[in-house]
Amino acid sequence: MVYIVGEKGLSFLHASDGKDRAEAPVDADTLNKAGIPHDRAGNFYTEHDEFTIWKVDRTGKKIWSYSRPEGQTGVIGFGLISDRQGNVIFTDTGGSIFSLDSNGKERFIVLRNDEGLVFTRIWTDPDGVLYASADGMGILAIAPKDK
Template sequence: MRWIPFIVSLPIIFLLGADSPSETRNPDIELLQFRSQITSIIEPINASLQGADQFEVAWRLQDSSPQKLFIANDSTAYYQSDGQWKSVLPSGERLPVKQSAKLPEAVKPLISLNLKATERSLTLIEDQKALWTYSLPETNQIRPSTLQYDAAEHIYFQDNNGSWYSLDRNGKERYKLLLQAQDTQLTCKAAPSGDAFCTSPSLGILAVREKINAPRLIIDGKERFFPQRPEIINDRTFVPLRSIFEAMNAKVVWNQETQTVTAVKGNRTIGLTLDSEKALLNGKKIQLDAPPILYQGSTYVPLRFVGEALGATVIWEDATRTIQIIN
């Protein structure tokens, strides 16, 4: 699979100006300037990313007529351009879509939050009480039809200007992509992983994503994106068990009472217990180099175990921090 470096995708995103010695730069705010794709005569589009210490506009791709943007369960974006469907990964790499191919369904996350939206505010209601309220300035209005969530129940919406907002489930701002001029054609969608895609004729397609150092994950030649990312913990690489195993066509069952996971793929049955360095493969005990752990609400297992359990080839590329799994 070909990796597209960000430097190739970013020739048309610039920071506005430079700091003078007397100025104190706010690291939470990044000023952006985009050249319009419609015509070079139009003034550049100015924007600011607030929350830039943790988030970034990771890339921008040219496309003059993006429409019907939606996100699939694997966090791949799909959109129409000149009557043809296209897709792009959160990394910015385009993937071909055959005209005869059946498109995946748009993601519909299961959400426990009960939000009340008014013209200028969002309020979380629980047991008929308001836990928090997030309000916009008087000049801005929330577009309720744009309200959406990712798998971690982060909240996203656009205002009447086209600007894009993200809050955590406690109502705290994560980031804002604020446009200085109105772009009513801008459409933004949040992926289960938390990556966000935005499209419009003037901006093309761009992505806002969290600045993380998690390893890349490639399964059978295709980069995969899950709400739970691989993690380096105590100098070992751990991966989310359910996401990885189900991506490799294994059936996974969790037993809350015994804190055990059973996974079945073909003639292989794997049994694991949280915090135990012993696992079962077709009833035979095998030794793990580290026990499965519960991390951010999901079961994580050592990377090497994936290959041992499912008969896959697992390669760790240290230079690029990439996990290759060949099924």
């Protein structure tokens, strides 16, 4: 099964014939294994363009959008992931890190604004701790207040 989030929402293509299988599972474990960022309520996060992130439902209908903050210079949407709480986290080409809650509200932004192209790797653990690594930065950990 191939999982794709696009303009038409979430599609499940069978590997043998390429046909959409609407009945394919959409449970959180399956989506996590497929690497599809989601809110744990049946909605998905996707890069709309180089400056905008969208949250969409299964059919591709936009629920909300988030655009790059004014003054930011990098292209956003790199490394788009979600955590077990349904938050979305992503980076930009300047090495900055963004996190939004499932309602599209900013949780935090770590500004780096590097003028060169910086690929920041991000991942989360089961407790909601975000880890990030990039050239010249080492490893950064951001934990919820109660952790």
